[in-house]
Amino acid sequence: GENVEQHPSTLSVQEGDSAVIKCTYSDSASNYFPWYKQELGKRPQLIIDIRSNVGEKKDQRIAVTLNKTAKHFSLHITETQPEDSAVYFCAARSHSNSNSGYALNFGKGTSLLVTP
């Protein structure tokens, strides 16, 4: 089954700096990689996603890169702001271990703190 590793588990940056979170996956058949942001006590919210036919995708201050050969993908946040502080989860889509459906396997999360 799919195994998604996420690093670092915690990340502290100063406002205005960049933040990078990295994930690796094990299933070479995985082809969809979303990133979710979860603020304290709130639900996970999709911030950006990338499919395996694309190497990079940008949305304002957020970008995601994908290296299929190395099986890793990264989230880049530029010009960080205090409101970017949250837990960020990467995920990879793969066939479910036990059944006929497809599941998102999540990394263990990165707690990002942006200090003013």
Place this chain on the structure above:
Amino acid sequence: DTAVSQTPKYLVTQMGNDKSIKCEQNLGHDTMYWYKQDSKKFLKIMFSYNNKELIINETVPNRFSPKSPDKAHLNLHINSLELGDSAVYFCASSQGSFGNQPQHFGDGTRLSIL
């Protein structure tokens, strides 16, 4: 206007009780999910239904029984609650059944077992 709504938001109960959590989505999606988020924030898929049919049933104790009366609703019933069931349970939905579309999460149900 909430896209994925769960009830209740909080559930405090004693060990051994039976409880249910309800989820409804108004996005017209075909697939709905239940996730468990433990105290370490790890998000793990439990079940998934596509058009009322169970398509994912990960290694979950059979005390947990999902039910989907129609594609807009997915409920979760838990029998004989145990201390280890304390967690936040999230419902989510997405279009299609191939897992490659964005998933929209509900606000979660925080279950605390005394």
